[in-house]
């Protein structure tokens with residue numbers, strides 16, 4: 140606990156990944172608590188790197204001096220980030236006396252259609268946590284540090300709280316996982332994940348990289364009055380129970396079945412909202428058909444999921460890489476925007492860079 144505000148300055152830097160949800164977070168309660176538990180894993184290549192330069196002093200008022208993305212000042216993000224960091228001062232009072240400059244770099248290919256907010260907000264939360272740790276002499280790693288960063292990341296973007304760990308991460312309380320919480324993410328124990336699920340690949344098939352017509356935040360809000368709200372909470376609970384069982388026992392088909400059910404249910408919820416909307420494109424549907432028939436024909440365990448957008452994540456064990464790559468090149472890449480897809484895989488979580 141800090142007593143008084145010391146005069147200090149320095150720089151912290153973190154790299155943090157995007158994550159892909161298998162059981163979806165859709166709908167929230169204030170303040171950014173999930174309507175249902177969700178499960179995801181982080182990616183290896185899709186990361187955001189953030190360096191935060193800070194000056195702290197009793198006579199300084201909170202101020203974001205600048206925010207750049209890939210070397211260019213970015214006014215559009217600066218406002219959201221300034222509001223976020225100013226809100227965190229309830230938990231980190233030193234922020235009220237901080238002058239910050241933030242430089243961020245995203246590894247995501249330009250307009251990849253992958254949400255970078257989970258990577259960005261988890262990296263920001265880690266930077267603030269590191270500044271606090273340096274001021275108090277606490278550790279900048281370990282479970283307590285990561286749990287607090289996850290709590291803070293959640294306040295920026297719900298799914299960001301799942302980007303703090305490698306392996307499978309759950310967010311939202313469920314009786315099936317001890318330590319799971321609505322407040323922050325929680326990594327599943329090694330013993331809860333069969334070795335067949337420890338090296339998954341994710342081919343991100345870019346169908347359309349343009350900004351979505353309806354943002355995730357607007358979609359979450361439509362769940363407040365959704366006619367299937369209660370059923371969705373029940374379904375997510377049931378799917379969580381089933382996927383946790385599949386992960387533990389190594390039941391790949393059940394894992395894939397639940398994942399695809401979650402993706403299609405998410406989009407059905409969008410269609411049955413008031414007003415209803417469709418984020419899938421004709422090529423999304425064509426790809427879904429081709430993926431399912433490839434699986435039936437070849438018995439390759441490759442399954443799809445979708446975030447709140449038209450792009451497909453094709454998830455499969457790394458051991459099937461050759462077969463899946465061949466399939467993508469022959470049957471899917473022609474349906475991708477400019478033939479683009481990203482060859483990503485499960486990562487190990489954030490990395491401290493300085």
Ligand code: DP6
Nearest residue numbers: 160163164296297298355356446447
């Ligand atoms: C469909 O975390 O982007 O990707 O909390 O409003 O920032 P906010 O929403 P966000 O929602 C992600 C929704 C999803 C499913 C998921 O990642 O679980």
